[in-house]
Amino acid sequence: MATTAVSAESKNYLNAEYGIRSWLLTTDHKRIAILYLISITLMFFIGGYFALLIRLELLTPAGDLLTADMYNKAFSMHGQIMVFFFLVPSIPAVLGNFLIPMMVGAKDLAFPRINLLSWYVYIGGAAMYIWCVITGGVDTGWTFYTPYSSLFSNTHVVEACLAIFFAGFSSILTGLNFVVTVHRMRAPGMTWTRLPLFVWSHYATSIVMLLGTPVIAITLVLVILERTLNLGIFDPSRGGDPVLFQHLFWFYSHPAVYIMILPSMGVISEIVPCFSRKRVFGYTFVAMASIAIAVIGFLVWAHHMFVAGISLYSALVFSFLSYLVAVPSAIKVFNWTATMYKGSVSFSTPMLYAMGFIGLFTMGGLTGLFLACLGVDVHVHDTYFVIAHFHYIMVGGAVLGYLGGIHLWWPKISGRLYPEAWGRLAAIIVFIGFNLTFFPQFILGYLGMPRRYWDYSHMPEWQALNVLSTAGASILAVGYLLPLAYLLWSLRYGKIAGDNPWMATGLEWKTSSPPPTFNFEQTPEVTWEAYEYEKMPLPEEVTLER
Amino acid sequence: MANHTQHIVSSKLYWLIWLILIIATFLTAWIATIDLGPFNTVVALVIATCKASLVALIFMHVKYTSEKMTRAIVISVVFWLLLLLVLSLTDYSSRFAG
Amino acid sequence: MSDSPAIGETPLAIEHEARPELRHHFSDEQQQRNAASLGMWLFLGTEVMFFGGMFCGYLVYRRIYFPEFAVSSRSLDLVVGTLNTAVLICSSLTVAMSVRAAQTGNRKLQVPLLLATIFFGLVFLGVKGYEWNNKYKEHHIPTFDFSARDLMEKAGDRHVLGLDRISDSGQLQAREAEVQRHSQVFFSLYFALTGMHALHMVVGVGIFSVITWMAWKGAFTPEYHTPLEIAGLYWHFVDIVWIYLFPLLYLIDRRPGA
Ligand SMILES: [Cu+2]
Numbered sequence: 001m002a003t004t005a006v007s008a009e010s011k012n013y014l015n016a017e018y019g020i021r022s023w024l025l026t027t028d029h030k031r032i033a034i035l036y037l038i039s040i041t042l043m044f045f046i047g048g049y050f051a052l053l054i055r056l057e058l059l060t061p062a063g064d065l066l067t068a069d070m071y072n073k074a075f076s077m078h079g080q081i082m083v084f085f086f087l088v089p090s091i092p093a094v095l096g097n098f099l100i101p102m103m104v105g106a107k108d109l110a111f112p113r114i115n116l117l118s119w120y121v122y123i124g125g126a127a128m129y130i131w132c133v134i135t136g137g138v139d140t141g142w143t144f145y146t147p148y149s150s151l152f153s154n155t156h157v158v159e160a161c162l163a164i165f166f167a168g169f170s171s172i173l174t175g176l177n178f179v180v181t182v183h184r185m186r187a188p189g190m191t192w193t194r195l196p197l198f199v200w201s202h203y204a205t206s207i208v209m210l211l212g213t214p215v216i217a218i219t220l221v222l223v224i225l226e227r228t229l230n231l232g233i234f235d236p237s238r239g240g241d242p243v244l245f246q247h248l249f250w251f252y253s254h255p256a257v258y259i260m261i262l263p264s265m266g267v268i269s270e271i272v273p274c275f276s277r278k279r280v281f282g283y284t285f286v287a288m289a290s291i292a293i294a295v296i297g298f299l300v301w302a303h304h305m306f307v308a309g310i311s312l313y314s315a316l317v318f319s320f321l322s323y324l325v326a327v328p329s330a331i332k333v334f335n336w337t338a339t340m341y342k343g344s345v346s347f348s349t350p351m352l353y354a355m356g357f358i359g360l361f362t363m364g365g366l367t368g369l370f371l372a373c374l375g376v377d378v379h380v381h382d383t384y385f386v387i388a389h390f391h392y393i394m395v396g397g398a399v400l401g402y403l404g405g406i407h408l409w410w411p412k413i414s415g416r417l418y419p420e421a422w423g424r425l426a427a428i429i430v431f432i433g434f435n436l437t438f439f440p441q442f443i444l445g446y447l448g449m450p451r452r453y454w455d456y457s458h459m460p461e462w463q464a465l466n467v468l469s470t471a472g473a474s475i476l477a478v479g480y481l482l483p484l485a486y487l488l489w490s491l492r493y494g495k496i497a498g499d500n501p502w503m504a505t506g507l508e509w510k511t512s513s514p515p516p517t518f519n520f521e522q523t524p525e526v527t528w529e530a531y532e533y534e535k536m537p538l539p540e541e542v543t544l545e546r
Numbered sequence: 547m548a549n550h551t552q553h554i555v556s557s558k559l560y561w562l563i564w565l566i567l568i569i570a571t572f573l574t575a576w577i578a579t580i581d582l583g584p585f586n587t588v589v590a591l592v593i594a595t596c597k598a599s600l601v602a603l604i605f606m607h608v609k610y611t612s613e614k615m616t617r618a619i620v621i622s623v624v625f626w627l628l629l630l631l632v633l634s635l636t637d638y639s640s641r642f643a644g
Numbered sequence: 645m646s647d648s649p650a651i652g653e654t655p656l657a658i659e660h661e662a663r664p665e666l667r668h669h670f671s672d673e674q675q676q677r678n679a680a681s682l683g684m685w686l687f688l689g690t691e692v693m694f695f696g697g698m699f700c701g702y703l704v705y706r707r708i709y710f711p712e713f714a715v716s717s718r719s720l721d722l723v724v725g726t727l728n729t730a731v732l733i734c735s736s737l738t739v740a741m742s743v744r745a746a747q748t749g750n751r752k753l754q755v756p757l758l759l760a761t762i763f764f765g766l767v768f769l770g771v772k773g774y775e776w777n778n779k780y781k782e783h784h785i786p787t788f789d790f791s792a793r794d795l796m797e798k799a800g801d802r803h804v805l806g807l808d809r810i811s812d813s814g815q816l817q818a819r820e821a822e823v824q825r826h827s828q829v830f831f832s833l834y835f836a837l838t839g840m841h842a843l844h845m846v847v848g849v850g851i852f853s854v855i856t857w858m859a860w861k862g863a864f865t866p867e868y869h870t871p872l873e874i875a876g877l878y879w880h881f882v883d884i885v886w887i888y889l890f891p892l893l894y895l896i897d898r899r900p901g902a
Contacts, residue, residue: 107669110679176686184679211626214694229787231832239825247634248697311641554747564737568730575726578895586899590891598884605740606880616685623689627696631703638704
C-alpha cells in the first residue's frame with residue numbers, strides 16, 4: 001500500500017494504524033480476518049506438503065519413498081491439518097469474519113475481543129500441532145480411531161488431540177460471534193429475508209459449530225484421559241466400546257462436512273447472481289436449505305460406521321436418513337442453475353470457480369449417495385472411492401468456493417483488482433488438475449484399492465491410474481500457487497478497484513474499498529430487497545466481454 | 547438511559563424455590579432407597595428435570611425474559627442432546643439382540 | 645482505536661465518553677446487554693453438548709453393563725452426595741440473590757452474597773475431594789491400581805452381578821474379570837463426569853472472584869451489571885449439570901432389588 005495518499009478520505013482499516021502491535025492487538029474483524037487468512041494459508045501449505053508426499057509415494061507400487069510409518073503419519077497429518085486447521089476455519093474465519101458485519105450493516109462483530117481471542121486460540125492449537133509435527137507427528141489417521149489412538153500408537157496423539165481441541169474451541173467462539181451478530185447487530189431495515197445468502201449459510205454453519213464441536217472436544221479429551229490417566233472408556237481391554245468413540249467422533253465429523261461446505265455454498269450464492277445479473281432463484285428455498293442441511297446433517301453420522309459393527313437396524317435408519325440430506329443440497333444446486341438460466345452470464349474468475357463448484361459438488365454429492373447405500377458401502381468402504389468422494393466435496397466444493405470467494409471479495413479486502421486473465425487461467429488449471437487427481441481415484445476405489453495403503457505392489461495394474469492422479473496433483477499445486485503469486489502481486493501493482501467493481505448488491509459493496517475501520521461512515525438503512533440485480537448497472541469491464 | 551426490560555424477582559420467590567430444590571434433593575435421595583422397580587430411574591430423572599427447570603426458569607430468568615432466543619436456544623439444545631442420545635441408542639439397543 | 649480518528653468516528657467517541665462501559669460498536673446498552681446474554685446462552689448450549697458426549701457414554705454403558713453399573717453406583721456415598729447437592733443449590737440461591745441485589749442497587753448486599761457463593765463452591769469442591777480420596781483408598785480410581793474386588797463381596801451385590809448363580813470356577817473367574825472391566829468403565833465415567841464438572845466449578849470460582857472484586861469496586865449498578873448476570877448464568881448452568889449427575893451417578897441404581 002505504498003501508493004496510499006494519506007488523506008482523511010482514504011483512511012481505511014489497513015492504514016488506520018501501523019506496527020505489529022496494531023495487528024496483534026486489533027479487535028477489528030477485518031484485520032482479524034487477515035490474520036486468519038495468513039495463518040490458514042500457512043497451514044494449507046503444510047497440509048499440502050504432506051499431500052505431496054502421499055502422491056509421490058503412490059507414484060510407484062512399491063513402498064519406496066517413505067517408510068510405512070512415515071506414510072501413516074503423512075496421511076494422518078495431511079487430513080488433520082487440512083480439516084481442522086484449514087477447511088473448518090477457511091471461509092468462516094476469513095471471509096465470514098471480514099464480511100458478515102458489513103453484510104448486516106454493523107460496525108463490527110458482537111464480541112470483537114472474543115473474535116481476537118478465537119484467533120489466538122487457533123494459533124495456540126496450530127502451534128501445538130506444528131510442534132507435534134516437528135517432534136515426530138501422529139499416525140492415527142485423521143479420525144483418531146480407538147483403541148489404536150488410545151492404547152497402541154506410540155506417536156504424539158495427546159498433543160494432536162489437544163491442538164484440535166483448541167482449534168475446535170476457536171471455531172466455537174467464531175460461530176458464537178456470528179450467531180449473536182446476525183441476531184443483534186443488523187442495521188435498521190435489514191430484515192431476515194433481506195440478508196445475503198452468505199449470511200444465512202454462515203448462520204447455519206454456526207449452529208453446527210456450536211452444537212457439534214463440543215462433542216468432538218469431549219471425545220478427544222476422553223481419548224487423552226484414556227491415554228494419560230488410564231480411564232477405560234473406549235478401550236475394550238478395559239471394558240470400553242471402541243465403536244462408541246466412532247459414534248461420538250462422527251456426531252461432530254459428519255456435520256463438520258457441512259461446516260466446510262455450507263460457507264462455500266454461501267459464497268456460490270453470492271457469485272452466481274452477481275455474474276448472471278439476476279436475482280437468486282428461490283431465495284427462501286436456498287436460505288431454508290442451509291438450515292435444513294445443518295439440522296439433517298446431525299442425523300446421519302453412522303453412515304461412516306456401516307462396517308464397524310453397529311446393529312443392522314441402526315444402519316438401516318442411518319442409511320435412510322443419509323439419503324434425506326441430499327434433498328436440501330439438490331435444492332441449492334437446482335436454484336443456482338436456475339439463477340444462471342437466461343441470465344447474462346459472464347465467465348469471470350469467481351464465476352468459473354462457482355461453476356466448477358456446482359459441477360464437482362454435484363459429483364461429490366451423488367457419489368455420497370452410493371456410500372449412503374448399505375450394500376454399495378460395504379463394497380467400497382475404506383477404498384479410494386471414499387477418498388475421491390470426500391475430496392470432491394472438500395476440494396471440489398469447499399476449496400473452490402473459498403478460492404472463488406477470495407477472488408470475488410479481493411477488491412474489497414485489498415482495494416485492488418487481481419489480473420483477470422491470470423485468474424481465469426488459475427481457475428481452469430485448478431479445475432483440470434483437480435479432476436485429473438481425483439477422478440482416477442473413483443475408479444481405483446471401485447477396483448478395490450484400499451485407502452491408507454502405502455505399498456500396492458501386489459496389484460501393479462493400479463499404477464497407471466495412480467500416476468494420473470499424481471500428475472493431476474502437480475497441476476493442482478500450480479493452480480494453488482498461481483493465485484498466491486498474482487494476488488500478492490496485485491497488492492502493489494493491481495489496478496485500484498473502486499468501491500464496487502462487479503456492480504454487486506450487498507452492503508459490503510456500498511462502503512469504500514478497503515473499508516474504513518468501522519465499515520460505514522454512517523449506519524446504513526436498508527430499504528431494498530436482496531439481490532436486486534435488475535436495478536444495478538452492468539460493470540464496465542464485464543460489459544465488454546458479454 | 548436505556549429502557550429496562552429486565553424483571554426483578556422477589557427475594558421471597560427465590561427463597562421458596564431454594565426450599566423446593568432442597569426438599570426435592572432429600573426427597574429424591576430418599577426415594578432412591580425404596581424399590582420401585584424400573585420406576586426408580588423414571589422418578590429420579592423426573593425430579594431432576596423439575597429441579598433443573600426451576601433453576602432455569604426462575605434463577606436464570608428464562609420465565610421472565612422477553613427474549614425469544616433464550617427459549618429457542620434451550621429448546622434446540624435439549625433437542626440436539628436427545629438426538630445424540632437417542633440415535634446412539636438405536637445402535638446399542640439393537641446391536642446385541644441378534 | 646487509532647490516534648487520529650477518521651471523520652466518521654469522532655461523534656461516536658464523544659457520544660461514548662459519558663458511558664464508558666458501552667463498547668464502541670453497539671448502538672446502546674440494551675443492544676449490548678442482549679448481545680452478552682445471548683452469547684452466554686449460546687455458550688451454555690455448547691456446554692450442554694460437551695457434557696452430552698459423556699452423558700451419551702454413560703447411557704450406553706449403563707444399558708449394556710447394567711449390573712456392574714448398579715453395584716458400582718451403590719458404592720458411592722449417598723449422604724455426602726446429597727449434602728453436596730444441597731450445598732450447590734445454596735450457592736445458586738446466593739448467586740440469584742446477588743444479581744437481584746445489583747438490580748435493586750443494593751451495593752452492600754452484593755459482596756457478602758458473592759463471597760457466600762464462592763464459599764459454597766469451595767465447600768462443594770472440598771467435599772468432592774473428600775469423596776475422591778475415599779475412592780482412591782478403595783482402589784476405585786482407574787488410574788491407580790483399580791480393583792473391583794470389594795464390589796463382589798456382599799451377597800446382594802453378588803446376586804445382582806449374577807456371581808451367585810455360577811458354579812464352574814473357570815466361568816466364575818471369567819465373570820469376575822468382566823465385572824472388573826465393566827465397573828472400571830463406570831468409574832472412568834464417574835471421574836470424567838465429576839472431574840469435568842469440578843473443573844467447571846473451579847473456573848466458576850475464578851470468575852466469581854473477579855466478579856466479587858468488581859462488585860467491591862462498585863462496578864455494578866441497576867443499569868449495568870451484565871458481567872455479574874452472565875457469570876450467574878454460568879454458575880446456574882454448572883448447578884444444573886450436577887442436578888443431573890447426582891441422580892445418574894448416585895441414585896438410579898440404588899434400589900435394593902436392582
Ligand atoms: Cu458423513
